[in-house]
Amino acid sequence: MLAEYLENTILGKWTNSYSIFSGFIGEQTCLNNLAKKIFNKPLFRKDFNSENRPKEFTFFFTPTLKNYNDFVHLLDKMISENINRKFFEGKIELYDFVEIEDGVIERRSKGTIRLFEEWLNEIIKIQGDGSLNKVFKSFKNVRKERQNPAHKVTENIYDESYVELQKNLISDAYNSMRQLRNLFQQHRKAKGFEIPIWLENGEIKSF
Template structure:
């Protein structure tokens, strides 16, 4: 009876469309319920089979549970439970040449979980970033790769890639890496599976928990990216301006739609860093509304030219805001430096011609530079909100709880959890 059960488990797995498990119910034709439970228990202990009880147990989504957890499922015997051949058994039955040109599909065949995370160097995406036929989208912690509509008919079948999701991970040094679930990798063409396989990392890496919770479990995350948080600060400051009876400080708040380059760039090049600095300067310095200061301070000043003629010039937005804030808000210089230091730094970085010499420079330090810059800028804009909150007309204004509590992510090395912790906590 044991051999018949094992043969049924293995044949069902190998002959199924998607490496599926067989239900305990379907195995009852080989033995009575009690006999079957004894056989299954023995096979689990000998690492011949594994049990899955999940939303869809016919698909092995996650890595094998510990033996004691599987035995608990067997003992409870509630709902649909599916049986899979253990990896050790599959290595004996699977032909060594099967799916050799599709390494990720072969991993599934050999018993790996559909949602097992596979980690890669960031440079694996260069093949797609540098090819105009592909559209690579990425937000704060996830992204996708697809073919642009105008190239779909002309692109060879082997290159018709549709990777519906990839996410952020981190190696032990805290450097960002790319993570893709095995299932999605197995759907790539053999040629592209082999390309990805050359960038596969063997070192221990961790997956960002927000990616797993949001994209795989379909759950809302409890945190907000620092990029969205900055846009929310713009919105809240403008709401405060209304209460103060003044025009908005910022012409746009970008709350509904962030600029395209206002995000973590995955390729750490000087060009990407410069593009980020440019968009940040546009969102801050060029976004300050001069009408906010009208009637409070002079918007222009007289300036004497070399020929002695006096001309009227417009004051810059940064200067206007600093003059206005210093006239209205009395505190130490350190507070003003936290606001205007980063704003002026971004303006300087944008205007510095030394940064335009070679924009093809590739260096991981540009990730650190971006992380540091966005943090400084967020603190600057947050301090503007805190200053405005002291206005008598604003003191009753409430901001979102997540903003008040600072539940904000930068997606850096000190914020991640292990894949196992995320799975076990959900």
């Protein structure tokens, strides 16, 4: 039994812990609001607070391959498919131009995660290797995991290892979203922006 469930429902005690899923949504919402304040454009097409929160955005009850793949699909929709391409207009080249043959050039759209990473690397320099590879690695992993089952016929296999895989996936995504929010918060135009106390100081746990 989760300690938070015991304290809240049985012992009648108030706990200051928050679900990592709520933490992810809170960080993404703050990041989006910071983008609006600083750049006058939303970074994400939508937020997932209150009634917009998908009911499946939680730990699954049964650790099966189907449930894991469904969760990966949902998380990718909340991240890469949710990034607003219009945010990068005028900030970075949105396309690759590839020569096919005989001088024929094909224009190919860059992926949203790539756009975000390239743009941020142009305006922010990080200590160490000078890049944001580690921050975006979790988002890329979600995208990669989604693509793996996308073109395969898979059985609904039961395996308890999917519990840890899901925990790692949401934990890494939450940490990356939090780091990005912290970066945006350092912008001079973000002065006065208030982060909710529960998000800044609350104890985020995997439940």
